[in-house]
Amino acid sequence: MHRDELKELFKKSKALLEGHFKLSSGLHSNIYFQSALILQYPRKTTRLAEELVRKIKEVNIRVDVVLSPAMGGVIVGYEVGRLLDVRAMFTERIDGYVALRRGFSLHKGERVLIVEDVITTGVSTKEVMNSIEPIGAEVVAVVSLVDRSAGKVNFAKVPRFSLLSLEVKNYKKFECPLCKVGIKIIKPGSRK
Numbered sequence: 001m002h003r004d005e006l007k008e009l010f011k012k013s014k015a016l017l018e019g020h021f022k023l024s025s026g027l028h029s030n031i032y033f034q035s036a037l038i039l040q041y042p043r044k045t046t047r048l049a050e051e052l053v054r055k056i057k058e059v060n061i062r063v064d065v066v067l068s069p070a071m072g073g074v075i076v077g078y079e080v081g082r083l084l085d086v087r088a089m090f091t092e093r094i095d096g097y098v099a100l101r102r103g104f105s106l107h108k109g110e111r112v113l114i115v116e117d118v119i120t121t122g123v124s125t126k127e128v129m130n131s132i133e134p135i136g137a138e139v140v141a142v143v144s145l146v147d148r149s150a151g152k153v154n155f156a157k158v159p160r161f162s163l164l165s166l167e168v169k170n171y172k173k174f175e176c177p178l179c180k181v182g183i184k185i186i187k188p189g190s191r192k
C-alpha cells in the first residue's frame with residue numbers, strides 16, 4: 001500500500017483528522033489520530049497488520065513473540081501475531097509500572113517484536129523494553145501504524161518501522177497559530 005492509500009484508509013474511518021484539535025493533554029494540534037477508529041474494522045486491521053508483517057519479512061527479522069502495550073497496541077499486535085503465527089501478549093501499566101501480567105511469560109533469548117498503534121515520544125515503548133530486559137528476551141524490532149514523531153524517535157540499535165509518518169504540530173493555547181486565525185477548534189478523544 002502506498003502512503004496516500006494508507007492515509008485515505010485512515011481518513012475514511014475518521015481515525016486521522018486534519019484541522020484544529022484540542023488534545024486530551026490540553027495542547028492544540030493540527031492532526032488528530034485515534035487508532036481505535038480504524039481498528040474497529042477487523043478487515044482494515046488485517047490489511048494494516050499485513051503491511052507491518054511485510055516490512056518485517058523484507059528485512060528477514062525472525063520473531064518468536066509479539067508484545068504490545070495495552071490498550072492501544074493490543075488489537076494490531078494480536079493481528080500481527082496471527083499473521084506471523086506466534087504468541088501475541090501485552091504489557092499493562094499498574095500503579096505507574098509497566099509489566100507483563102495475567103500469567104504471560106517470556107523466556108531468555110526469545111525474539112520479541114514490539115507492536116504499537118502510535119509512537120509519539122517513544123517513552124512508553126522504552127518502558128515496555130525496560131520491563132522485559134531483566135528476562136533476557138531480545139527486542140528485534142519496534143513497529144507502529146503511525147509515527148507522530150516524523151522519524152525522530154529512535155531505540156538505539158533496534159530497527160523501527162511505521163506505516164505512516166506524520167508531521168504533527170502541537171501548540172500551547174496562547175501560541176496556537178490556528179487559534180490566531182480563528183479556525184474552529186474540535187475536541188475529540190476518549191478521555192473526559
Ligand SMILES: [Zn+2]
Binds near residue numbers: 020028029177179180
Ligand atoms: Zn488552537
